[in-house]
Amino acid sequence: MDNITVLNKSISTKKINQDDYISITDIAKYKDEVDANDIIKNWFRNRNTIEFLGLWEKLNNADFKPVEFDLIKNDAGLNSFTMSAKKWCEKTGAIGVISKSGRYGGTYAHKDIAFEFASWVSVELKLYLIKEFQRLKEEEYKQLGWDIKRNLTKINYRIHTDAIKNNIIPNIVNQSQINYVYASEADILNIALFGQTAKEFKESNPTNKGNIRDYADVSQLVCLANLESLNALFIEEGLSQAKRLIKLNQVAINQMKILVDDKNIEYLKAKE
Template sequence: MPPPSKSVVKILDSDIRVDSETGYICITDIGNLKDGAGKVHVANWLRASTSILFFRAWEMEHNPGFKGVEFDTFRRESGNNSFRISAKQLADAGASGIFVKKGRWGGTYCNVDWTIHFANWLDPFFYVKTISALRKQSDSLYGRGRLHQRFVKEIARENASESYNLVVHGIKHSLPDKADIMVRRHFGATEADILNIAMWNMTAREWRTKTGIVDPHANMRDFATVEELKVLNALQISLRNLQEDQYTAEEKLLRLCHQANELLIHYCNTPEKAENYQEAKEKRGW
């Protein structure tokens, strides 16, 4: 029985440990469900030639730093009866889908894809039960509606990013060819802050001061709601048109603030959407 402080997923009414930092699942626990021989099942699964092929293919797809040189050796030797390989050897060879925890509550932990592969190798019954448990866990954590919302948000963020690049390109392109690079960056930042003020009533610097976020790659858009990203996308297109018509910064800001308010009302056009938007704002604190 795992300690109560650990995260778990229920499979066949048994607690299967989940590493709280990585979300990786303890396949030793899943192996124990069959006949209590989890370590033996994991070892046999690791040495199977089909498993080695899967490990290599998965790492090539999901691990940018994976070289796969040592895996070629594993693949050639995996057909021999004497072939054995451990999770540590896989990790040392660059595999990111597996790791081992030592100690009383230790075990072999795998990425969800590896976990499903193990359950399928172990037994069709456990395969089906594992998939059902993981799907149930995903729905409880995110909800199917939230998963859809996350997808929509990623698309909206991507569109907003493309529009932002268009805005910055537009203002920089309007400068003389001899304009200093720092001048170009300044104008790009100024235009971006017009958008930020219109959308969130603060500049990027004010946002960092307010939130204490120092990660240079993080920005306000990373924490925006779907509705805000839609509004921002529209504002950036409008700003590009205002640039071409040579409006002053004050005129741009006045027009964009008015448009932002109208669009937010439009996108939060039901009581549920308006309530969710307010809750999101309160949760992030700005």
């Protein structure tokens, strides 16, 4: 769950089944802090609201109940007509609106519906809400992009270490020997790409937190992921450490020349 601030009001958002939902209870509080639920009920009494909600459900919800919806739509707009978010969901099987009671409850709506409700409350509020929501999504995409790049390296590292385990480490060794081989193999990549071992980096940068790879830029991370896959292949082919280091260094030089000039890489850097 994330909160965004719109016109000095905190509005919560959360993921439900991978879709973005926004608290329309918080949106209603922009108009009336005390009677927010009544504002939502008044919106649900509107015939245009019911038609909009029904159309959204037909487009997005295979389990929506059209017969029950038609009965509700026929009564919508009458003086005697009453409707709430909870009642709407129970009768029609709607998924676009979620209403729960309790301390951490409230009424949430899919972003498409929440923006429509915000427009009914205040056009100004809707415009600022869309702007802040887009900013939130940009931050999420930025973080997602970085996570994907880091996870790609981690996945390739698993391939890399499995190849070491299956092809380099002798059958009978103690744990310290195993750890040494892993560290040694990791430093082959460090030397090929960064020109130094992890220990040398740490000694020359004693105040830095993390390891040498934590300070790699986007181009270096992409290249490192490729080197890990190649090193695993070279290990399978039985190449010695010395030969692998020379090959990996040549690949690193060629790939970095290409990546440094790649406009897409520059775009990713700008997003960091």
